[in-house]
Amino acid sequence: MTPPDALRSASPAATRRIGERIGRLLRAGDVVLLSGELGAGKTMLAQGIGKGMGVTDPIKSSSFVIMNEYAGATLRLFHADLYRLEDPEQVAELALEELAERGVLVVEWPERAFEEMPPEHLLVRLAYGDTPTVRTVKLEPHGDRYAELARALGQTRGRRTP
DSSP states (O other): OOOTTSEEEOSHHHHHHHHHHHHHHOOTTOEEEEEESTTSSHHHHHHHHHHHHTOOSOOOOOSSOSEEEEEOSSSEEEEEEOTTOSOTHHHHHHOHHHHHHTEEEEEESGGGGGGGSOSSEEEEEEEEOSSTTOEEEEEEEESHHHHHHHHHTTOOTTOEEO
């Protein structure tokens, strides 16, 4: 059952569509953190965000690269995947807040170095639903800008994306 304050995605394509909606609303300096178990849909959501921003290159989570940069229609997308991070201090070297100022920052597995994440952000928690393809997508805004984003995305009780 979908929690009352979460979006429901019925398929991988629907998860990408939620990401597209997010991507169309982002502006320079925005930070989106994607959290969830392995296989919960973080990369699919990141792909959708990129598509919503006009990124045409394929967005993927690389095994050996922590940060990838993509050109969008008007902004750059900085996509970090911290899954294979061995030391949280490595994240400090990435200068994430400076990157966010130059475009949009999307981080998968932020819990690997949460203390290094910008304090204001949109945390998106993905979780397995009641069938193998269903996911719940919960938006947790941290800061006024991100509360505005969550409202614009229409996070309402039990809203479903087919």
